[in-house]
Amino acid sequence: MRNLKEKLKVYYIMSVFSVLFALLGFSYNAWRMEVSEENNNVRTAAFEVLSHLGELEHIILSAHYDNDVIEGNPRKGWVKVGLVVDLSALIAPNVEAKAVMMKATWADSWHLMRTEEAVVTELVNEIDDTRMAIKLVLKEMS
Structure with a gap:
């Protein structure tokens, strides 16, 4: 009987x-x-955001350096900026903050990108800052 109790005890412990x-x-x-x-x-x-940032940079440079009203259309730029801001919220808060700052810069100066070199430089710097924030998030995930 004692042997059976010990076996049941071990069985219950193993079961748990x-x-x-x-x-x-x-x-x-x-x-x-x-x-x-x-x-x-x-x-x-x-x-996806990195891709849209590249396209936005292409729009800015086409408008300024090529005077291309098709490729450098600011309405295309607004679409890209909006997508970047929306998607950046899925990445990280600091990336979203960079994207919002980029959107503010774009909103203030998009109409000057064809003629003002300083505006182009500022917009490209904002794009680069957003890219860098994304790269840091991706590096931390590795």
């Missing part, structure tokens, strides 16, 4: 340990999947 281990493993797996999904969303948004 197995259930706890399974719960711990499931919890870790769920957490890991959530973190991976979040990182994937941030990366996707970051690459």
Whole structure:
């Protein structure tokens, strides 16, 4: 009888340990999947924003240096700026802040980008600052 009680005790302890281990493993797996999904969303948004920043820079340079009213159309620029601000909120707060600052600069000076070199330089610097903030977020994720 004593031998049976000892075997049952070991069985119960192992059962409880197995259930706890399974719960711990499931919890870790769920957490890991959530973190991976979040990182994937941030990366996707970051690459999309980098692409739109490149297109915005192309619009600015086409307007200023080429006097191209098609490629340098400020309405295209407004669309790109809006997309950058919207998507930057998915990346990180500091990236969103840089994008909002870039939008403010764009709003104040888009109409001067064809004629003023200083405006072009300022807009490109804002784009570069936003790019740098994105790159730092991506580097921290690695």
